[in-house]
Amino acid sequence: MPDKPKIALFQCRWCLYSPTDQEWVDTKLPENIHLTKTPCTGRINPLYMLNAVQGGADGVMISGCLPEQCHFKTGNMAARRQLDEFNDFLDYIGYDKQRVRFVWLDLQDRGIIQKQLAAFEQDLEGMGPASNLATRVKVAEGEQNA
Amino acid sequence: MPDIEAIRNEAKRLLNEGVVEVVVAFKAGETPLHPQPAFFRSAEEVDELLYDGLCQNNLAAFLTRLPKQSKVGMVVRGCENRSVNALVVEKQKSRENLFLIGVPCEGILDWHKIVSEVGEAVTAVKEDGQNLMVETRDGYQLLERADFLHDSCKRCIHPNPMSADILIGEPLPEGDPNLARTTVENFETQTIEDRYAWFQKEAERCIRCYACRQACPMCYCEECFVDHIEPRWTESGATPAGMQGWHIVRAFHQTGRCTSCGACERACPMDIKMTYLTEKLNHDMRDKYNFEAGLDAQSQPPFAAVTLDDKNRFTVRGE
Numbered sequence: 001m002p003d004k005p006k007i008a009l010f011q012c013r014w015c016l017y018s019p020t021d022q023e024w025v026d027t028k029l030p031e032n033i034h035l036t037k038t039p040c041t042g043r044i045n046p047l048y049m050l051n052a053v054q055g056g057a058d059g060v061m062i063s064g065c066l067p068e069q070c071h072f073k074t075g076n077m078a079a080r081r082q083l084d085e086f087n088d089f090l091d092y093i094g095y096d097k098q099r100v101r102f103v104w105l106d107l108q109d110r111g112i113i114q115k116q117l118a119a120f121e122q123d124l125e126g127m128g129p130a131s132n133l134a135t136r137v138k139v140a141e142g143e144q145n146a
Numbered sequence: 147m148p149d150i151e152a153i154r155n156e157a158k159r160l161l162n163e164g165v166v167e168v169v170v171a172f173k174a175g176e177t178p179l180h181p182q183p184a185f186f187r188s189a190e191e192v193d194e195l196l197y198d199g200l201c202q203n204n205l206a207a208f209l210t211r212l213p214k215q216s217k218v219g220m221v222v223r224g225c226e227n228r229s230v231n232a233l234v235v236e237k238q239k240s241r242e243n244l245f246l247i248g249v250p251c252e253g254i255l256d257w258h259k260i261v262s263e264v265g266e267a268v269t270a271v272k273e274d275g276q277n278l279m280v281e282t283r284d285g286y287q288l289l290e291r292a293d294f295l296h297d298s299c300k301r302c303i304h305p306n307p308m309s310a311d312i313l314i315g316e317p318l319p320e321g322d323p324n325l326a327r328t329t330v331e332n333f334e335t336q337t338i339e340d341r342y343a344w345f346q347k348e349a350e351r352c353i354r355c356y357a358c359r360q361a362c363p364m365c366y367c368e369e370c371f372v373d374h375i376e377p378r379w380t381e382s383g384a385t386p387a388g389m390q391g392w393h394i395v396r397a398f399h400q401t402g403r404c405t406s407c408g409a410c411e412r413a414c415p416m417d418i419k420m421t422y423l424t425e426k427l428n429h430d431m432r433d434k435y436n437f438e439a440g441l442d443a444q445s446q447p448p449f450a451a452v453t454l455d456d457k458n459r460f461t462v463r464g465e
Contacts, residue, residue, distance in 0.1 A: 046398055047371065047379050054387045067457030078452040080460050082401075085430055085449075089398060092334065092426050094342025102460070132342040135386035 004032040005059055005124035007117070008052035012041045012064045014071040015105045021113055033117065041065075042075030046086040053095055056134040059124045063103040063113060076104070094132040098123065147273055148249045148315030150197055153221060156247050156312060158189040166219035166245050170208050172201040178270050179257040183208065197221060199255040199273055199291070204409035206230045206363035210238050217243045223251035225407035227307035228440025229363040232403055232447075238366060241443055248310025250318045252291070253299035254408075258417065260294055263287075298408025298421045301325035309443065323432075326406065330429040333422055345390070351416040352389040354382070358420060359396065361413035364403045371395060397423035402431045402447030405440045434459075 009029070016022040029035055034057075038044055041064035052060050062083060070076040080102070091097035103116045157169045173184035173194040181201045185208075186192050205220055206229035212218055218239075222230060227246060234241050260268065260280060270281040278289040303321040307313065333341065356372075359365045371379045372392060380395065381388030396410075397420065404424040411421050431437045435448040445451075 047395060050391060050394060051380075054391060068454060074452050074454060077454060077456045078449070081452060081456065082449055084460060085401060085427070085434075086398060088430060089394070089423075089427060091338070092341065093345040093394070093423070094338055096338060132338070133390065135390055136381070137385060137387065 003129075004030070005121055005129065006057050007033045007059045007061055007121065007124070008049075008057040009033050009035050009117070010041070010044050010048065010060070010062045011035060011037050012071075012076070013037050013039060015041075015063055015065045016113065017105075018110050021111060025113060032121075040070065040072050040075040041079035041083075042070075042072060044079055044083065046082060049083065049086060049100070050090075051136075053090065053130070053133050054136040056130075056136070058127075058130045059099045059101065059120060061101045061103060061117065061120055063105055063116075066104050066106050069106075090133070095130065096127065096132075098127065099130055147198065147252070150195075152314045153197055153247060153249065154192050154195050156314065157186060157192045157195055157219065157221075160219045160245055160247075161186065161189045161192065166217045168212065168216065169195075169219040169221070169247075170205050170212075171195050171221040172197060172203075172205075178268055179260065195221075197249060198271075199252065200257060200271060202254050202257070202296075202409070202412045203361065204229055204363050204407045206233060207361060207365075207409065209233055209244075209363065210366035214239065215243065217245070219245040219247065221247045221249060222307050222310060223249055224302065224305045224307055225251070225405050226363075227310060228304065228405035229407060231309060231440040231443045232364060232405060233366075234443040235440075235446060236403075246307065246310040246312075248307030248313040250307070250313070250315050251299075251302075251305045252318065253295040253302065253305070254412070255291070255294050256296040256412070260289075263289065263294070296408055296412060298406055298411065301329060301425075302406070303438075304441075308441065326425055327429060329422065330426050333426070345393075346386075348418050348420070349389045349393045350386065351418050352384065352392065353416060354384050354389065354392065355415060357413040357415060358410035361409040362400070363405075363407075363409070364400055365396075371399075393418075393420060393423065396420075397427060400424050401427045402435075402437060402449055403439050404428055 041062060049060055064076045067077060087097055087100045101120050105112060160166045160169060169186040171184060172181045173196050175182040179200055181196055183203050183205060204226055206226045233239055264280050264282055264287050267283040268280060272279040276291050278291045280287045280289060303323050306317045372382055380391040406428055408421050431448055437448050
């Protein structure tokens with residue numbers, strides 16, 4: 001069986017209101033999904049996204065709160081302006097735009113993150129593994145990075 | 147070309163009357179193709195002041211390296227004026243402490259192009275309107291000035307300084323915005339693999355000297371992200387990931403701040419093309435937010451001017 005696509009999931013810690021969903025994300029994520037929890041999507045530096053891409057992620061998913069529901073008022077809007085542009089920019093130099101997905105979650109949403117991740121995974125399987133920009137040299141455990 | 151004596155007289159007046167402490171401009175360099183930035187602190191030194199098409203630095207880069215409270219005079223072209231405005235917006239210098247001597251710019255000459263045309267043995271370059279007289283050890287060559295402009299100057303939109311305190315010379319016609327647009331759009335019509343191949347080919351020559359950073363007026367961080375050790379944001383060696391990461395993030399940090407002066411590309415010792423990256427970001431800022439950096443000294447760049455009005459800009463659910 002071929003490897004499942006590697007997904008880097010950046011999740012704002014406020015966006016999942018349902019405790020069961022949050023528990024699922026925290027403890028039951030499949031192994032091909034790497035979770036990075038941030039205090040707000042506004043904290044996601046484009047460098048994090050680049051690090052995921054260079055480290056060989058086939059897709060990046062960013063989940064945050066709906067507009068006007070940001071815990072920090074406009075953190076998600078600031079993030080969206082930057083990350084959306086960064087996504088366009090990566091597409092310009094060779095990392096397919098479809099490999100980055102933004103999800104905005106609402107209070108009423110239950111189980112939506114699982115559905116979104118599954119749909120994203122399916123789309124990524126269709127696209128195949130990402131090779132462009134995945135240039136970081138793997139370092140052995142305990143060894144210092146260049 | 148603006149009258150060099152008029153620029154010198156103005157610089158002398160500023161220094162004599164104590165309006166400014168230092169005038170930042172150019173003087174003759176060690177080779178005829180490379181005039182160098184110079185700091186004039188007394189009126190006697192000003193006779194060395196020089197301005198021609200080969201002055202390739204963006205002088206606004208020195209603004210953040212001079213003491214913040216010092217009063218600075220500066221000879222500015224269109225792009226430098228925009229960089230100064232962008233720095234004023236970011237509160238790196240207050241406009242009251244600046245005196246800008248504006249010169250309409252006919253475009254900066256790319257010395258690489260001159261050398262590849264006439265050879266290394268250039269002894270002098272004279273500009274006369276649209277003609278370029280290049281003196282070499284073997285004789286003279288008459289060239290067309292427009293053929294030797296730097297690429298980013300060919301697609302320059304605003305050659306005139308917009309907020310200079312005094313303008314020396316006649317304002318020039320504005321450039322065609324479609325030239326910058328087509329540069330980006332032509333690149334975008336290539337397939338994604340071709341785009342990546344081009345980016346890879348350019349980035350892999352990088353020797354990580356950071357000349358592009360030092361030449362850029364907007365790169366004034368005390369500590370650059372590549373110099374940061376703990377945590378290390380990106381590989382700092384000349385590895386593929388390090389080189390590509392540097393080019394991506396250096397360009398991206400200029401989003402909404404880059405004034406398309408092309409100083410980064412002119413500073414590169416490896417002749418790496420990098421304005422196609424910043425042009426893309428400028429293009430997007432113009433398209434999405436109707437914003438161009440440095441046109442005035444008040445407007446915040448789009449990434450700083452976030453409002454809730456944005457909520458309809460992006461698709462709410464996963465696209």
